[in-house]
Amino acid sequence: DVKVTQSSRYLVKRTGEKVFLECVQDMDHENMFWYRQDPGLGLRLIYFSYDVKMKEKGDIPEGYSVSREKKERFSLILESASTNQTSMYLCASSRHYEQYFGPGTRLTVT
Amino acid sequence: DQQVKQNSPSLSVQEGRISILNCDYTNSMFDYFLWYKKYPAEGPTFLISISSIKDKNEDGRFTVFLNKSAKHLSLHIVPSQPGDSAVYFCASTTGANNLFFGTGTRLTVIP
Numbered sequence: 001d002v003k004v005t006q007s008s009r010y011l012v013k014r015t016g017e018k019v020f021l022e023c024v025q026d027m028d029h030e031n032m033f034w035y036r037q038d039p040g041l042g043l044r045l046i047y048f049s050y051d052v053k054m055k056e057k058g059d060i061p062e063g064y065s066v067s068r069e070k071k072e073r074f075s076l077i078l079e080s081a082s083t084n085q086t087s088m089y090l091c092a093s094s095r096h097y098e099q100y101f102g103p104g105t106r107l108t109v110t
Numbered sequence: 111d112q113q114v115k116q117n118s119p120s121l122s123v124q125e126g127r128i129s130i131l132n133c134d135y136t137n138s139m140f141d142y143f144l145w146y147k148k149y150p151a152e153g154p155t156f157l158i159s160i161s162s163i164k165d166k167n168e169d170g171r172f173t174v175f176l177n178k179s180a181k182h183l184s185l186h187i188v189p190s191q192p193g194d195s196a197v198y199f200c201a202s203t204t205g206a207n208n209l210f211f212g213t214g215t216r217l218t219v220i221p
């Protein structure tokens with residue numbers, strides 16, 4: 001079974017803090033993704049990566065950056081957290097079309 | 111611009127009856143379609159998919175129908191069970207590896 005793990009289930013940060021969200025997958029998938037899920041807006045793609053050290057902007061990259069130094073690990077970075085980044089963050093990985101998701105991180109920025 | 115649309119935010123169905131969840135898309139280049147199910151505080155899990163060369167795919171109680179001319183797909187759940195209560199997302203792709211998701215439909219199955 002594919003396993004995608006995320007470093008935290010719940011996180012509370014203050015405005016202006018730098019926030020790191022970590023994602024690890026154990027199936028040697030080339031592709032990894034970061035989404036945020038908000039009520040009524042579905043899943044919106046923040047960034048994705050097709051290979052180590054490669055990254056591509058998704059639909060809403062502003063205020064975020066990513067890092068992929070190893071194939072199994074994909075990190076999402078909020079350089080200076082703001083209250084409008086309070087959301088559920090979901091990481092996913094895939095080899096082809098089907099994406100496998102982690103459990104999500106509920107981030108609250110106060 | 112939302113390329114995949116789920117126009118019904120919620121749906122309630124009696125246990126044992128059929129649940130029909132609908133999804134419309136605008137991009138004629140989409141060639142693969144998927145349905146995901148999401149429980150609260152969990153990540154989405156893959157449910158069923160269909161290629162654009164087919165018009166139906168079945169897996170147990172779940173059937174996905176694709177109408178390419180109408181750019182419409184639907185997920186049928188028969189019979190519906192209380193454990194099916196969740197948010198359902200449809201997703202599509204042009205063959206690249208990223209998916210375009212709809213906004214989701216919350217299904218409630220009433221015992």
